[in-house]
Amino acid sequence: MLLSILMDMSLAIMGAGIGSGLVAIGAGLGIGRIGGSAMEAMARQPEAAGRVQTAMLVIAALIEVIALFGVVVCFLISLKG
Amino acid sequence: MEPINMIKSLLSQLSKHLKIKVLLVFAIASAVTVESVASDDSEEFNPGEMINHHIMDSHVWEIWHGMNVYLPVIIYSEEKGIESFSSANFFDADHNAIPYNGYVMDHDHITLASGDHVLDFSITKNVLFLFIDAGLLLLIFFAVARGYKKNVGKAPKGIQSFFEPIIIFVRDEIVKPNIGPKYERYLPYMLTLFFFIWFGNLLGLLPGAANLTGNIAVTLVLALLTLVITTFSGNKNYWGHIFNTPGVPFALKPIIVPVEIIGIFTKPISLMIRLFVAITAGHIVILSLLSLTFIFHSYLVGIGSTLVVTFINFIELLVATIQAYVFTMFSSLYIGMAVEEHH
Numbered sequence: 001m002l003l004s005i006l007m008d009m010s011l012a013i014m015g016a017g018i019g020s021g022l023v024a025i026g027a028g029l030g031i032g033r034i035g036g037s038a039m040e041a042m043a044r045q046p047e048a049a050g051r052v053q054t055a056m057l058v059i060a061a062l063i064e065v066i067a068l069f070g071v072v073v074c075f076l077i078s079l080k081g
Numbered sequence: 082m083e084p085i086n087m088i089k090s091l092l093s094q095l096s097k098h099l100k101i102k103v104l105l106v107f108a109i110a111s112a113v114t115v116e117s118v119a120s121d122d123s124e125e126f127n128p129g130e131m132i133n134h135h136i137m138d139s140h141v142w143e144i145w146h147g148m149n150v151y152l153p154v155i156i157y158s159e160e161k162g163i164e165s166f167s168s169a170n171f172f173d174a175d176h177n178a179i180p181y182n183g184y185v186m187d188h189d190h191i192t193l194a195s196g197d198h199v200l201d202f203s204i205t206k207n208v209l210f211l212f213i214d215a216g217l218l219l220l221i222f223f224a225v226a227r228g229y230k231k232n233v234g235k236a237p238k239g240i241q242s243f244f245e246p247i248i249i250f251v252r253d254e255i256v257k258p259n260i261g262p263k264y265e266r267y268l269p270y271m272l273t274l275f276f277f278i279w280f281g282n283l284l285g286l287l288p289g290a291a292n293l294t295g296n297i298a299v300t301l302v303l304a305l306l307t308l309v310i311t312t313f314s315g316n317k318n319y320w321g322h323i324f325n326t327p328g329v330p331f332a333l334k335p336i337i338v339p340v341e342i343i344g345i346f347t348k349p350i351s352l353m354i355r356l357f358v359a360i361t362a363g364h365i366v367i368l369s370l371l372s373l374t375f376i377f378h379s380y381l382v383g384i385g386s387t388l389v390v391t392f393i394n395f396i397e398l399l400v401a402t403i404q405a406y407v408f409t410m411f412s413s414l415y416i417g418m419a420v421e422e423h424h
Contacts, residue, residue, distance in 0.1 A: 058410070061403040065355050068362030075365050079129045 016077035023070030030063040128372035136292045136364050138207045139189050140168040144289045149176075152209060156184070156191055158199040168203070207299065210291040214281050218273070251275050251409065259413040263420050267413065270310065274303065275409040282360060282401030286394065294404075295360035297353065304349035307412040312345070315419040348415050352408060359404045363397045 005011065038056040042049040142150040151169035161183070170181040178186055183194050191201055221240060228241030237245045256264045256271045281294040293299060323341040370390050374383040
C-alpha cells in the first residue's frame with residue numbers, strides 16, 4: 001500500500017506543482033516587501049529614487065532566482081513522470 | 082547619470098537598433114516552432130522532452146527544424162586513443178541514431194559500443210557558442226580599444242560611444258565601490274566577466290542559439306576564476322578573519338573557523354548556481370508557455386501565449402543585464418573583502 005503510493009509518479013508531479021506554488025508564495029511575499037519598502041523610501045526621499053530603484057531591482061532579481069529554483073525543481077520532477 | 086536610467090536608455094538604444102531584427106527573429110521563431118511540432122503530428126507532443134532538448138548541450142547545432150550543422154566530435158578512450166570525426170556519422174538519412182566505428186551516441190552522450198566511458202572533448206553547441214561569444218568580445222573590444230588610441234582627448238566615435246557608458250558604469254558603480262582603492266588591478270577581469278556574461282545571456286535568447294550561460298559547467302568555471310583571484314589576492318587581514326576571527330571568544334573558535342572555511346567555497350558556489358538557474362529557468366519558462374499552444378491545440382491560446390512569451394522575452398533581456406551585473410558585483414564584493422585593509 002505504502003509502496004504503491006510512493007511509487008506513484010503522478011503524486012510526485014502533484015507534489016512538484018504544490019512545491020513550486022509554495023515557492024511562488026514566498027517569492028511574492030519577498031518581492032512585495034521590497035516593492036513596498038522601496039515605494040515608501042522613494043516617497044520619503046524622491047531625490048534618492050534612482051538609487052533606491054537600482055537596489056530594489058537587484059534584490060528583486062535575487063529573490064526571483066529563488067522562485068526560479070522552484071521552476072527548475074518542478075521541471076526536473078515532471079520530466080521523470 | 083543614475084544607473085537605472087542608464088540601463089533604461091541603453092535598452093531603448095539597443096531596441097532601436099535591433100527593433101526590426103528582433104521582430105524578424107520573433108516571426109521566424111514562432112513560424113519554426115509551429116512547423117517543427119506540426120510536422121510530427123502522429124506522436125504525442127511532449128513538452129518536457131522538447132524543453133530539455135532546447136536547454137541541453139548537443140553535438141548537433143539545429144538552427145531550425147531540418148537544418149542541422151553537424152559539429153566535430155573529438156573523443157579519447159584508452160582502447161582507441163584520440164579520434165575525431167563529424168557527428169553526422171551518428172545519423173542515417175532519416176536522422177535516426179546509428180552506431181559508428183565502435184561508438185554509440187545516446188541522447189548526445191557518447192560511449193564505446195561495449196558501454197565503456199570515453200572522454201568527450203567535442204566542439205559541441207555550447208563550445209561553439211563559447212567561441213562565438215569570445216570572438217564577439219575580441220572583435221568589439223579591439224575596435225573600442227583602437228578608438229581610444231585614435232581619438233585621444235576627443236569625443237568617442239561609433240561603437241566606442243555605445244560601449245563607453247557601459248564600461249564607465251561597470252567601473253564607477255560596480256567595481257570601484259566594492260573593491261575600494263585597489264580596484265584598477267581587477268578592472269580588466271571584471272569588465273571581461275560582465276561583457277562575457279551579458280553577451281552570453283543575450284546570445285542564448287536568440288532562437289536556435291545555445292544556452293551558454295545556462296550551462297552549469299560554464300558558470301562553474303566563471304565562479305572558479307573568482308575563487309582563484311579572491312584566494313590569491315587575500316591579504317593578512319582576510320586570512321586573519323578566517324582562521325583567527327577577531328572578537329570571538331576562544332571557546333567558540335572550533336565552531337567559527339570551520340564555518341568560515343566553508344564560507345570560502347559557498348560564495349563561488351552561490352555565484353555558480355545563481356547564474357545557471359536564472360538563465361536556464363528563463364528558457365524553461367519561455368518554452369513552457371510556448372508549448373501551451375500545442376498542449377491545448379488552439380489558436381486562441383496561441384495568440385495569448387505569444388503575447389505572454391513576448392513579454393517574458395523582454396523581461397529576459399532585463400534579466401540578462403541584471404544577472405551580468407549581479408555576478409560582477411558579487412565577484413567584486415568578494416575580492417573587495419579579500420583586499421580590504423584593516424580599519
